[in-house]
Amino acid sequence: MTLLDLWLSHSIPMCLLLQSLVLMALCFPSASMCPKGCICQLDPHLHGLNVTCSQSRLKEIPPTLPVNTVLLRLDHNQIGAVPDQAFHGLRVLRELNLSYNAVETLGEGAFSGIEGTLQVLDLSHNRITSVHKDAFARLKARVIVDDNPWHCDCALQQAISGMAHNHEAAARVLCRSSELHDQEGRPFLAVDTDLCNLAKRTTDYAMLVTMFGWFAMVISYVVYYVRQNQEDARRHLEYLKSLPSKPKKPDEADDISTVV
Template identity: 50%
Template sequence: MTFPGGAHVSRNVFIHHGHPFFLTILLSFTFLSVMGSACPKSCHCTERNGLTVVQCSSRNLEEIPPDLPHDTVSLLLSYNHITKIPNQAFKNLPWLQELDLSRNAIETVDAGAFQGVSESLRALDLSHNHMRSVPKEAFARLHAKISLSDNPWHCECQLQEVLRELKLDPETVNEVSCHTSAQEEHAGKPVIQVLDSGINFCNFHHKTTDVAMFVTMFGWFAMVIAYVIYYVRHNQEDARRHLEYLKSLPSSSQISKDFDTISTVL
């Protein structure tokens, strides 16, 4: 006999159906089968080649459902209000191949967001969100075709390093544009066009860092010089006052003359 989810139990089991051991096995198979195919109450689930397609689009979700079926092969979460993809959000979905998170309000992608599905995932849609940057580690070892179009990207070294490792969707790659840029003249241009023109944001980043370091060092040097000048002038003033004080004291010869005068009178 075959249970939902593909579990098989021999007919011989039911010959001894009164035995507690076999009843336990039967209940265990039934429980695991139900748990494996349970669908989140806010979503709709269908079957594809023995695995589960979870349809959660346009459900006013603010976060990724935590109770997704273990055998999910396709997860559709577009047109919701999700703002963040937390670490290990899909760690219990080893069969996941398609993930659609387009048209949400995603601003933050944690470094370990796709941990556990990096090998199985084949298509990832993050288009039409609010992302300005993502950590390089978030897409590590990810082989999926990725859509990142229509996000307010800030073009700088980190984004350049992220894109270098990704397999971008060729149909939307020209829609991945610099909303803002470390070099203002590139704002509004497709990222791929900017990078293909030979621009290296990482070199610019290093130059900017060097300039900032030089300015900081110059500032500290100026402060040290100012302190030394103040210290010298302050000591000079103290020395002048001390010298004037010493000059104001009666000399030893004057004291001796005054003493002789007093002796003569006496």
């Protein structure tokens, strides 16, 4: 066997091995791309990754998620907050499952960057009481919000009004507490009062009461000041009256007699 034959016999398997490694690197995520405690699998139909982090005892959203994630499962964890722009780099994300966590509130930018691609957002079975009025404004996804202890106020009413395409989800929002006590435990869509105007009226009433209180204090002080001065003037006058008359001098008496 010549030297050329020997080299070719070894180079061809090496080339095939390198080609296989390159294809694997392109088609499958490396261990460093997949967050700790999660499983990342290629979805051939959606041309992206299914990232499953369910029941991983996560307390926050993983900071480094593969940019080609199309399905992200973060359910059954202990996540307590959704920071603004937490999913900003996931430009092909289609489904996000955050159910069975401990999220309490949602800010304006919680879902910034994924409004155009997201199709399903599951927020059920959390501890959400309040949301920013624009938290769902630009989302086109089907939002699931069952079983959360909602506080029905102006901000939530504005957020719900921005979910016109999610009427079914809005119908499942139950008021755990409310600005109107008679609405507690009832569906939020049953609230026919404009809570934003109610809050404004409450603020105006509080301001009116405060102004009236200050006005009453000023009037009381003026009355007290006038009465106190009158009392001091009366005492001063009585004091002057109580003083003995000043006796006339002898020279003054003689002058008076002379004039007469």
